[in-house]
Amino acid sequence: MLNKFFSRFSQNIAIDLGTATSLVYVQDKGIVINEPSVVAVNQKTGQILAIGAEAKKMVGRTPGYIVATRPLVDGVVSDFEVTEQMLKYFIERVRKGKFVLSLRPRVIVGIPYGVTEVEKKAVRDAAKNAGAGEVFLIEEPMAAAIGARLAVQEAGGNFIVDIGGGTTEVAVISLGGIVLAKSLRVAGDKLNEDIIRFAQEEYKLLIGERAAEQIKIGIGSACSLNSKSETDKKKDKKELPLRGRNLITGLPEEILVNEADIRSAMEGSVRQIVSAVKTTVEETPPELLADIMTKGIFLGGGGSLLRGLDILIQREVKMPTKIIEDPTTAVVRGAGMVLENIDKLSETLSGTEEIAPPR
Ligand SMILES: Nc1ncnc2c1ncn2[C@@H]1O[C@H](COP(=O)(O)OP(=O)(O)OP(=O)(O)O)[C@@H](O)[C@H]1O
Numbered sequence: 592m593l594n595k596f597f598s599r600f601s602q603n604i605a606i607d608l609g610t611a612t613s614l615v616y617v618q619d620k621g622i623v624i625n626e627p628s629v630v631a632v633n634q635k636t637g638q639i640l641a642i643g644a645e646a647k648k649m650v651g652r653t654p655g656y657i658v659a660t661r662p663l664v665d666g667v668v669s670d671f672e673v674t675e676q677m678l679k680y681f682i683e684r685v686r687k688g689k690f691v692l693s694l695r696p697r698v699i700v701g702i703p704y705g706v707t708e709v710e711k712k713a714v715r716d717a718a719k720n721a722g723a724g725e726v727f728l729i730e731e732p733m734a735a736a737i738g739a740r741l742a743v744q745e746a747g748g749n750f751i752v753d754i755g756g757g758t759t760e761v762a763v764i765s766l767g768g769i770v771l772a773k774s775l776r777v778a779g780d781k782l783n784e785d786i787i788r789f790a791q792e793e794y795k796l797l798i799g800e801r802a803a804e805q806i807k808i809g810i811g812s813a814c815s816l817n818s819k820s821e822t823d824k825k826k827d828k829k830e831l832p833l834r835g836r837n838l839i840t841g842l843p844e845e846i847l848v849n850e851a852d853i854r855s856a857m858e859g860s861v862r863q864i865v866s867a868v869k870t871t872v873e874e875t876p877p878e879l880l881a882d883i884m885t886k887g888i889f890l891g892g893g894g895s896l897l898r899g900l901d902i903l904i905q906r907e908v909k910m911p912t913k914i915i916e917d918p919t920t921a922v923v924r925g926a927g928m929v930l931e932n933i934d935k936l937s938e939t940l941s942g943t944e945e946i947a948p949p950r
């Protein structure tokens with residue numbers, strides 16, 4: 592009771608620690624932080640020099656002993672200490688100017704589907720050490736579905752695919768719980784790696800991750816959008832320069848790549864994503880499938896923005912497929928909505944200390 596009383600006065604903060612991007616949502620304020628998940632560390636002293644956008648800027652422009660690390664690999668905490676520092680930095684930034692004695696905030700953190708109890712505890716401890724009062728955890732596909740305003744608590748099925756940087760999570764949700772899910776470590780970053788490998792194998796050109804990502808966003812696609820039309824044929828031939836260093840001569844070089852080249856470089860990974868969707872559909876209980884066939888498949892996460900991916904999934908899985916509104920912020924917005932309506936939505940949480948998991 593007292594707890595409930597106090598919780599009214601503490602701030603509600605939702606955090607999505609992504610492999611690529613971290614977002615923080617504060618009740619009544621909206622998204623207040625949207626920054627790359629990068630931490631710059633001085634390897635000699637172990638000291639953290641910068642976090643987020645500032646750290647990303649330092650990458651490659653600093654002496655060798657200053658390294659940029661990503662505390663999350665494939666969506667899972669790989670470096671506990673750095674993750675804690677990052678959470679601390681976010682929470683403190685949100686609370687700047689607040690009374691020192693004011694109540695500790697209630698924090699909800701999105702976690703990938705299927706993380707172990709040990710990993711959950713690590714995230715919970717990190718958030719507590721970082722200054723959180725109550726800590727809640729929610730599985731990212733659930734948060735994404737809520738952020739997309741799907742009717743997760745109804746008996747009908749909802750099908751959501753969150754394609755992030757490190758992981759693709761496919762989930763079927765019904766009655767406030769995840770009925771079936773798959774998580775694969777193939778997502779946006781793997782596509783960048785595919786492009787890097789392509790440049791290396793085809794042109795002996797060494798390119799950076801940023802260059803690869805720019806090309807992916809610039810001309811990358813999952814399928815030939817309609818190879819019969821003349822305009823698309825032209826688009827297929829649309830070229831962009833790829834700059835890097837020739838591995839043989841050691842000199843800078845620029846080559847031109849077109850949409851078809853990049854598409855075929857990424858084809859294997861794209862196929863893996865599509866096939867995860869397909870197998871999940873095949874394993875979905877028929878009672879839920881009927882619903883999903885009408886509502887369709889919903890795509891979220893930055894990776895869902897790859898041109899033609901929705902069309903390819905729709906074609907391969909034979910179900911209407913849509914990209915949700917504002918796909919990169921759905922997880923943090925959904926998590927925020929749960930915290931604001933905790934009484935009604937507690938069943939969507941992943942086990943917490945405060946509320947027993949609804950199994
Ligand atoms: N327009 C676009 N076209 C293709 N890919 C894109 C586009 N915009 C962003 N991406 C990719 O989306 C990925 C990041 O997505 P998102 O921010 O959802 O990931 P994340 O939540 O940090 O990762 P995860 O959920 O795996 O931990 C990156 O690989 C990025 O290159």
Ligand SMILES: [Mg+2]
Binds near residue numbers: 610753756892922
């Ligand atoms: Mg994500």
